[in-house]
Amino acid sequence: MATIREVAAHAGVSPATVSRVMKGEVRVNQKTRERVEAAIAALHYAPNVFARSLASNRLGGVGLVISHLAGPFMGRVMMTLEAALRRANVSLLVASGGGEAEREQEAVDFLLGRRCDGLIVHADALEDATLAALATTTPMVVFNRLVPDIAAHCIHLDNECGGYLATRHLLDQGHRHIACLTGPLRQQDAAGRLAGYRRALREQGIEADEHAIIEGDFTERSGEQGMATLLARGTTVTAVVTGNDDMALGVMTALRARNWQVPQQISLIGYDDEACARHVVPALTTIHAPLEEMAEAAAHRLLALIEGASPAPSSPFVPTLIERGTVAPPMA
Amino acid sequence: MATIREVAAHAGVSPATVSRVMKGEVRVNQKTRERVEAAIAALHYAPNVFARSLASNRLGGVGLVISHLAGPFMGRVMMTLEAALRRANVSLLVASGGGEAEREQEAVDFLLGRRCDGLIVHADALEDATLAALATTTPMVVFNRLVPDIAAHCIHLDNECGGYLATRHLLDQGHRHIACLTGPLRQQDAAGRLAGYRRALREQGIEADEHAIIEGDFTERSGEQGMATLLARGTTVTAVVTGNDDMALGVMTALRARNWQVPQQISLIGYDDEACARHVVPALTTIHAPLEEMAEAAAHRLLALIEGASPAPSSPFVPTLIERGTVAPPMA
DNA sequence: CGCCATCATGAAACCGGTTTCATGACAATC
DNA sequence: GATTGTCATGAAACCGGTTTCATGATGGCG
Numbered sequence: 001m002a003t004i005r006e007v008a009a010h011a012g013v014s015p016a017t018v019s020r021v022m023k024g025e026v027r028v029n030q031k032t033r034e035r036v037e038a039a040i041a042a043l044h045y046a047p048n049v050f051a052r053s054l055a056s057n058r059l060g061g062v063g064l065v066i067s068h069l070a071g072p073f074m075g076r077v078m079m080t081l082e083a084a085l086r087r088a089n090v091s092l093l094v095a096s097g098g099g100e101a102e103r104e105q106e107a108v109d110f111l112l113g114r115r116c117d118g119l120i121v122h123a124d125a126l127e128d129a130t131l132a133a134l135a136t137t138t139p140m141v142v143f144n145r146l147v148p149d150i151a152a153h154c155i156h157l158d159n160e161c162g163g164y165l166a167t168r169h170l171l172d173q174g175h176r177h178i179a180c181l182t183g184p185l186r187q188q189d190a191a192g193r194l195a196g197y198r199r200a201l202r203e204q205g206i207e208a209d210e211h212a213i214i215e216g217d218f219t220e221r222s223g224e225q226g227m228a229t230l231l232a233r234g235t236t237v238t239a240v241v242t243g244n245d246d247m248a249l250g251v252m253t254a255l256r257a258r259n260w261q262v263p264q265q266i267s268l269i270g271y272d273d274e275a276c277a278r279h280v281v282p283a284l285t286t287i288h289a290p291l292e293e294m295a296e297a298a299a300h301r302l303l304a305l306i307e308g309a310s311p312a313p314s315s316p317f318v319p320t321l322i323e324r325g326t327v328a329p330p331m332a
Numbered sequence: 333m334a335t336i337r338e339v340a341a342h343a344g345v346s347p348a349t350v351s352r353v354m355k356g357e358v359r360v361n362q363k364t365r366e367r368v369e370a371a372i373a374a375l376h377y378a379p380n381v382f383a384r385s386l387a388s389n390r391l392g393g394v395g396l397v398i399s400h401l402a403g404p405f406m407g408r409v410m411m412t413l414e415a416a417l418r419r420a421n422v423s424l425l426v427a428s429g430g431g432e433a434e435r436e437q438e439a440v441d442f443l444l445g446r447r448c449d450g451l452i453v454h455a456d457a458l459e460d461a462t463l464a465a466l467a468t469t470t471p472m473v474v475f476n477r478l479v480p481d482i483a484a485h486c487i488h489l490d491n492e493c494g495g496y497l498a499t500r501h502l503l504d505q506g507h508r509h510i511a512c513l514t515g516p517l518r519q520q521d522a523a524g525r526l527a528g529y530r531r532a533l534r535e536q537g538i539e540a541d542e543h544a545i546i547e548g549d550f551t552e553r554s555g556e557q558g559m560a561t562l563l564a565r566g567t568t569v570t571a572v573v574t575g576n577d578d579m580a581l582g583v584m585t586a587l588r589a590r591n592w593q594v595p596q597q598i599s600l601i602g603y604d605d606e607a608c609a610r611h612v613v614p615a616l617t618t619i620h621a622p623l624e625e626m627a628e629a630a631a632h633r634l635l636a637l638i639e640g641a642s643p644a645p646s647s648p649f650v651p652t653l654i655e656r657g658t659v660a661p662p663m664a
Numbered sequence: 665c666g667c668c669a670t671c672a673t674g675a676a677a678c679c680g681g682t683t684t685c686a687t688g689a690c691a692a693t694c
Numbered sequence: 695g696a697t698t699g700t701c702a703t704g705a706a707a708c709c710g711g712t713t714t715c716a717t718g719a720t721g722g723c724g
Contacts, residue, residue, distance in 0.1 A: 003709095003710055003711085004710065004711060004712095005710080005711095013673075013674085014673065014674045014675075015674090015710090015711075015712090016673070016674060016675080016676095016712080016713080016714095017672085017673060017674075018711095019711070019712060019713085020672095020673090020712095022711095023712090027671070027672065027673090028672075028673090029671090029672060029673085032672075032673085046445065047710080047711065048386070048447075048709080048710050048711065049445070049446055049447055049711095050382060050385040050386040050389070050391075050447065050709080050710075050711085051386050051679090051709065051710035051711035051712085052710080052711055052712080053382040053385070053386075053679095053711090054380070054382040054383050054385075054386045054678095054679050054680070054681085054709085054710080054711070054712090055678075055679055055710080055711045055712040055713080056679090056711080056712060056713095057382070057679075059382075060446075061425070061446070068407075069407050069410050069411040069414065070407035070408045070410075070411045071407065072607070074407055075400075075401050075402035075403065075406055075407055076402045078401050078402075078426065078428075079401040079402045079428055079430075082401065082426055082427060082428050083428065086427065086442060091425050091427075091442070091443075091446050092425060092426050092427075093393070093423050093424060093425055093426075094410065094414055094424050094425075094426050095414060095418065095423075095424075096410075096411055096414050096415065110418060110423070111423075113378065113381070114381055114392075114393070114423050115380075115381055115382065249611050256613070275404070275607070275608060276607060276608045276611050279581050279608050279611070279612055280611055280612060280613070281588070281612070281613055335679095335680055335681085336680065336681060336682095337680080337681095345703075345704085346703065346704045346705075347680090347681075347682090347704090348682080348683080348684095348703070348704060348705080348706095349702085349703060349704075350681095351681070351682060351683085352682095352702095352703090354681095355682090359701070359702065359703090360702075360703090361701090361702060361703085364702075364703080379680080379681065380679080380680050380681065381681095382679080382680080382681085383679070383680035383681035383682085383709090384680080384681055384682080385681090385709095386679085386680080386681070386682090386708095386709050386710070386711085387680080387681045387682040387683080387708075387709055388681080388682060388683095388709090389709075
């Protein structure tokens with residue numbers, strides 16, 4: 001592999017000039033530039049990334065910290081992220097944290113130890129304060145979460161809106177008694193969705209029935225249990241909004257076990273639009289997040305931060321309702 | 333950030349000695365080692381990875397080339413890979429190809445340009461010859477595919493066995509007329525599964541009905557169409573094995589549209605054990621691949637190759653049957 | 665014509681480790 | 695006691711870019 005000095009010798013210039021040509025600097029004579037470019041082509045010169053990193057103190061790559069790599073939509077997110085970064089000739093290092101704060105911190109430290117130029121963090125467990133501190137140290141964007149102190153570093157979804165959309169859709173169909181099976185409420189997304197649920201009810205002058213609001217943990221199992229609890233209480237709800245699709249799946253299981261018909265006897269709405277949502281029967285009506293757009297935005301935001309741009313706050317991304325087969329008007 | 337020279341000065345030794353201590357070399361006096369370690373701790377010294385890479389010509393990271401990042405099980409694979417590599421203090425760079433040969437090649441080139449120490453390649457579109465050539469250039473393991481010329485570099489699944497297992501299960505239940513909706517037969521995995529299907533039939537002295545073998549392309553749609561074709565022909569099959577779970581989902585759709593009952597009127601078996609398989613109703617009986625074990629093996633194999641081990645061929649991983657709700661004995 | 669600004673370019677220092685080779689100390693051997 | 699071998703260690707070269715600073719050339723302006 002040719003070095004910059006060999007190229008320089010071949011073109012009859014100094015290594016400094018080759019370096020200038022490589023980075024497309026203006027201060028190079030046209031003739032010289034052409035000679036250097038010819039030499040580069042002739043020798044198939046490709047700069048040594050290690051030397052470049054050492055000298056410039058830049059990796060040319062960013063790190064992605066993911067809580068659950070195996071989660072239902074990380075693939076879609078990574079796909080877009082990777083493509084956007086590669087277009088900028090920036091590589092993507094991945095480290096996973098498995099949803100525990102300690103392991104997420106390890107992932108961050110690992111990537112920082114590799115001297116990534118920046119970080120995209122999709123972490124459930126790390127505390128706001130930790131993330132805020134990190135943002136002062138290194139270019140960073142937080143994905144799918146709003147950390148108030150560093151809002152300008154966050155690419156997030158308007159979960160309140162999503163919760164509202166779901167509930168509103170049921171209200172529009174005529175439902176008046178709607179249950180809400182939430183995710184863990186210490187998690188921002190779950191809390192936001194619940195807030196949207198409450199707002200939709202309030203708007204219609206309906207008072208929320210606190211017995212019909214059950215906190216789960218985003219697992220299918222917790223959806224099943226939540227619905228079972230509701231039914232055991234002899235609930236009169238005609239519809240259920242859930243914290244995510246997994247929980248909705250659990251709800252369907254609980255209902256099926258008791259021979260309730262969806263949507264004839266009870267309507268149901270999920271959240272996330274996972275692959276499964278399309279495939280269950282009846283297909284799940286749900287809330288869709290523009291993950292690809294969000295990923296694209298995250299990549300661009302991070303690249304800008306690395307270039308020294310000052311973080312500019314942006315509005316949250318808005319989810320949309322996907323109507324499928326689990327919502328119908330309530331029975332008379 | 334402290335440099336190795338500062339540590340050396342602090343410990344009253346030369347940088348060379350610090351370097352020796354860092355890599356745990358034996359040829360260091362116990363007393364000296366302790367002094368150096370104290371200095372390292374006192375200065376919070378962490379070696380500069382760029383300098384290390386430049387001097388040692390090693391990145392300390394490997395590349396993962398993925399055809400479809402958003403595919404149904406890449407998450408599970410990446411999760412395990414990343415964990416195994418990180419334990420060895422090796423980082424993971426990811427590049428996606430999107431299923432086209434050209435883009436897959438770009439991904440490979442990109443990662444090679446970043447001087448990865450090795451490559452894990454999960455590519456559908458790249459040719460065997462290309463991969464074989466690559467293996468001579470750089471440490472590499474091929475994931476979920478068998479390239480005959482470099483079998484020792486391949487971590488793959490015994491698809492023939494999977495196809496056999498599925499078909500055999502149906503035969504054991506008493507089915508005698510079984511359709512097979514395959515993936516694209518130019519793809520090794522699809523062809524292997526079909527071969528297993530044929531062997532299972534042959535073993536029972538049943539001649540395969542070529543009209544009941546339809547080539548699809550692994551999409552849900554192709555499963556639906558395949559089943560529709562079969563039904564339109566007034567088929568007499570009592571069971572269907574499909575190329576993957578997506579196709580099985582399509583089959584279920586086609587059957588539901590015509591009011592056929594699964595598994596009472598027709599049995600069905602998928603392949604891959606995707607997340608959805610558990611959730612559809614009835615839950616899909618399918619073939620499960622030990623992806624985590626395979627990923628673990630891929631990581632270890634690659635790390636060994638990087639250390640200079642000579643590639644040792646290994647036997648394919650064997651899939652297992654997951655019995656759920658889509659298989660029953662044929663009607664009398 | 666002389667002075668100064670502008671521009672293109674090269675020399676050399678620098679980034680911070682790793683590794684080779686030389687050296688000196690000490691012990692074992694004859 | 696001289697020789698040889700082993701061991702711990704340091705000096706310095708090296709990896710291959712980037713960047714600063716100096717320099718010489720060119721040209722515009724008074």
